[in-house]
Amino acid sequence: MSFHRHAMICAVAAALGFTAASASAVDVRYALWDSNQMPAYQQCAADFHKQHPDITIKFSQIGWSDYWTTLATGFVSGTAPDVFTNHLAKYPEFAKNGQIVDLTSYIQRDKVDPSAYANGLYQIWGRDGKQYGLPKDWDTIGFIVNMDAATKAGVTLTDLQNMTWNPKDGGSFEGIVRKLTVDRNGVSALDPKFDKTRVAVYGYQTPADINMTGQTTWSFFAVSDGLQLQPKPWDAKYAYDDPKLADTLRYLASLPAKGLSDSIQNTKALGSDAMFVARKVAMVPEGSWMITYFKQNAKFPTAWVPLPTGPLGTRATMFNGLADSIWSGSKVKDQAWQWVKYMGSAECQNRVASRGVVFPSLKGMAEKTVDAQKAQGVDSSAFLTMAKSKTFLPPIGDNGAQVDQVISNAVTSVLMGKADAASTMKAANAQVNQLVRD
Secondary structure (H helix, E strand, C coil), X not given: CCHHHHHHHHHHHHHCCCCXXXXXXXXXXXXXXXXXXXXXHHHHHHHHHHHCCCEEEEEEECCHHHHHHHHHHHHHHCCCCCEEEECCCCHHHHHHCCCECCCHHHHHHCCCCHHHECCCCCHHHEECCEECCEECEEECEEEEEEHHHHHHHCCCHHHHHCCECCCCCCHHHHHHHHXXXXXXXXXXXXXXXXXXXXXXXXXXXXXXXXXXXXXXXXXXXXXXXXXXXXXXXXXXXXXXXXHHHHHHHHHHHHHHHHCCCCCHHHHHHHCHHHHHHCCCECEEEEEHHHHHHHHHHCCCCEEEECCCECCCCCXXXXXXXXXEEEECCCCCHHHHHHHHXXXXXXXXXXXXXXXXXXXXXXXXXXXXXXXXXXXXXXCCHHHHHHHCCEEECCCCCCCHHHHHHHHHHHHHHHHCCCCCHHHHHHHHHHHHHHHHHC
């Protein structure tokens, strides 16, 4: 071939975009459910692309309610994302079905250090020597309080930060909830004249997104009273029949009857977070991932406070962590791993921490997030307080979707006041223990 002909072919190829780099260019499709986190990871993707010009990250954000069904459909149809944000309650099934990649060989090859992550976050994503996710963040639970309502009721921030709870009389927690609950005549639930049939503001609301973990609904109360739901991850024996859980559910079910909370039926329709933002509720439990939501939507002074101290003499919270997993059907696994590894790196996690949306998984990053949030006018230190309290993992075992359905139905019927707590949870526990052994 003459030099001129070669040059002409190269010029035409360049004009059409067929450069050497683009010939090997790869798109890695990445899915997540949290729109609040998306800008931080888009920034990470832009930084990543500068280092890997042949890899472009294509995002899809799907809300939680549709996320898992979309993913399941993608697994079957062969259109699932190459990389996706995964959840501890969901991954056992994906691993069992061979739908996610064991990352062990990549981790060993690239010398990723498991000890760099906050305690327990890495290990929980492994089973039988296989690793199914690289941790990206962690979360705990706290209460968010309408401080206008608190001030009006004579409740101080110190009162809120030092609440105690027990299932018999509710402790100082219930005393504060009574002060915060006001009927349409402005009478608080401490007053004998309080009209529980015409409540203007409920003092507390149990969320209606009920599941097998009880993350934001019942787990923190029950564990602070001594419940141990599962001795260790993958243990094929749950303790949903523990009387401590029945006591907790019975207590939470009593709040609507006293006029201190709205019914679970109404809360399902409205959403406890929306009720708080609309000033219909003065205090709700939520996860640290919701800090940005409330900052943007609550148009009144708020405060995050730690959960109450229970009969055990300690506060308790689920310590949950998300991870990124690779779909086993991906055609670009090596490039997908580069992206997963980058999201777990200090460079990307610094970006995430500086946005103050979530607590990244690497040790020392949470404090950076708290500082970033403080600069935005939010004190999120309550979540760090909770991380240093009694923490527990969500229940992890096989047949999670079926277990979730059984427990959700049982707990919902108890909280609606339609079923006896002890007998209902005993029957449900027998059913789920059979499921995890199958």
